[in-house]
Amino acid sequence: MTKKEEKKSIIEICPIRNVVARFGNKWALLVVFILNENGSTRFNQLARQIPDISTKVLSNTLQILEADGLVKRTVFAEVPIRVEYE
Numbered sequence: 001m002t003k004k005e006e007k008k009s010i011i012e013i014c015p016i017r018n019v020v021a022r023f024g025n026k027w028a029l030l031v032v033f034i035l036n037e038n039g040s041t042r043f044n045q046l047a048r049q050i051p052d053i054s055t056k057v058l059s060n061t062l063q064i065l066e067a068d069g070l071v072k073r074t075v076f077a078e079v080p081i082r083v084e085y086e
Contacts, residue, residue, distance in 0.1 A: 025061065025064075027050070027053055027057060027058070027061045028061055028064070028065060030050060031046065031050070031058070031061055031062065031065065031071075032065065032070060032071070034046060034049055034050070035071060035085055035086055039086055040074070040084045040085070040086040041084065041085055041086065042082070042083065042084055042085075043058070043059075043062075043083060043085070046058060046062075046085070062085060066085075071085050071086070072085065072086050073085055074086070
């Protein structure tokens with residue numbers, strides 16, 4: 001067998017691996033928990049509720065969770081622009 005034809009190990013195809021990879025992030029599970037408890041929440045409210053997280057890490061975590069479909073981001077056409085996550 002060539003390398004392309006080799007069987008994948010059970011570890012490579014395990015569905016739990018994807019879940020652990022997503023929530024293995026230090027902050028992802030906490031952000032999802034807070035959004036679940038509070039419902040629609042603005043970025044600065046999240047930052048105040050998790051004082052140890054930097055704004056860059058919070059922003060990256062929200063982007064990843066949004067890309068995975070776990071967080072919904074709503075932008076309101078106001079001045080200044082208002083963004084809420086749920």
